[in-house]
Amino acid sequence: DGGITQSPKYLFRKEGQNVTLSCEQNLNHDAMYWYRQDPGQGLRLIYYSQIVNDFQKGDIAEGYSVSREKKESFPLTVTSAQKNPTAFYLCASQSAGGTDTQYFGPGTRLTVL
Amino acid sequence: AQSVTQPDIHITVSEGASLELRCNYSYGATPYLFWYVQSPGQGLQLLLKYFSGDTLVQGIKGFEAEFKRSQSSFNLRKPSVHWSDAAEYFCAAWMDSSYKLIFGSGTRLLVRP
Numbered sequence: 001d002g003g004i005t006q007s008p009k010y011l012f013r014k015e016g017q018n019v020t021l022s023c024e025q026n027l028n029h030d031a032m033y034w035y036r037q038d039p040g041q042g043l044r045l046i047y048y049s050q051i052v053n054d055f056q057k058g059d060i061a062e063g064y065s066v067s068r069e070k071k072e073s074f075p076l077t078v079t080s081a082q083k084n085p086t087a088f089y090l091c092a093s094q095s096a097g098g099t100d101t102q103y104f105g106p107g108t109r110l111t112v113l
Numbered sequence: 114a115q116s117v118t119q120p121d122i123h124i125t126v127s128e129g130a131s132l133e134l135r136c137n138y139s140y141g142a143t144p145y146l147f148w149y150v151q152s153p154g155q156g157l158q159l160l161l162k163y164f165s166g167d168t169l170v171q172g173i174k175g176f177e178a179e180f181k182r183s184q185s186s187f188n189l190r191k192p193s194v195h196w197s198d199a200a201e202y203f204c205a206a207w208m209d210s211s212y213k214l215i216f217g218s219g220t221r222l223l224v225r226p
Contacts, residue, residue: 004156033214040122042203042218043157050212058213090156099145099164099207102214104156 003027004105006091011110013078013085021076021108023091031094032074033102036060036087043090049074078110086112115140115208119217126194127225134189134220136204144206146187147214148178151201160202163187174198199224 004025013019025032031050035043045058049068063082068074074093078085091105116139126132138144145164149157161172168180178189187204204217 040218042216045213048213088154092157101147101159101162104149104158106156107154109154 004091004093004103006089006105006108008108009106011108013110013112015112016080018077018079019110021078021089021091021110023074023076023105024072025074025091025093025103025105026072027093027095027103028071029093029095029103030071031096032068033092033094034058034064034066034074034076035090035092037090037107038087046076046089085110115206115215117204117206117215117217119202119204119220121220122218123221123223125223125225128196129193132189132191132194132198132222134202134204134222136187136189136217138185138187138204138206140185140206140208142209143182144208146178146180147205147207148172148176148187148189149203149205150174151203151219153200157203160189194222194224196224196226198222 007022033048034046044060046064047066049055065077089108092102094100094102118137147162148160151157160176161170163170163180170178176191180187201219201221203219205214
């Protein structure tokens with residue numbers, strides 16, 4: 001069954017801790033994306049990767065880091081430098097740019113206690 | 114600046130009534146346009162997309178959208194709403210110069226029985 005998986009579904013973290021969100025896809029897509037969603041603000045792009053071992057900052061990259069060592073995987077680390085990390089995080093993948101559809105995972109809700 | 118605007122934050126319609134959700138974009142050329150739907154706590158699902166050609170696009174779940182270049186709009190419509198259509202709807206545009214999908218802030222649809 002092809003798709004995108006994100007784990008965990010819910011994540012709780014104490015202030016000052018780093019946490020890593022998992023994103024895996026078996027769609028053989030080259031491009032992968034991380035978005036942050038806050039109520040009333042739509043989706044904002046954190047990082048994206050168009051190919052293995054390469055990634056670029058999106059609009060709100062501060063306090064986040066990523067890696068792309070494998071085509072299937074694009075983990076996101078929320079560091080202690082992120083001032084307001086409580087949010088819903090969505091991962092997406094896309095075969096190529098432009099006309100191809102971005103497919104989304106089910107999301108991870110991160111809550112900082 | 115490149116942007117996507119959804120002017121309605123909330124819309125409430127009665128079950129069986131028609132629906133139109135508005136979307137406008139700001140871009141010098143014609144972008145690739147998408148409508149996604151999101152149920153609470155879930156990822157986004159693609160409803161339909163427009164790249165070129167026929168300006169009336171049919172999607173899943175009985176939705177359609179019409180691209181109007183003169184108005185820079187891509188409004189989503191459904192002739193008869195079902196209670197299961199209650200969700201948040203996002204319009205998005207892929208603008209080649211930015212190599213990313215730009216989302217509107219979303220419209221939350223409530224359906225009255």
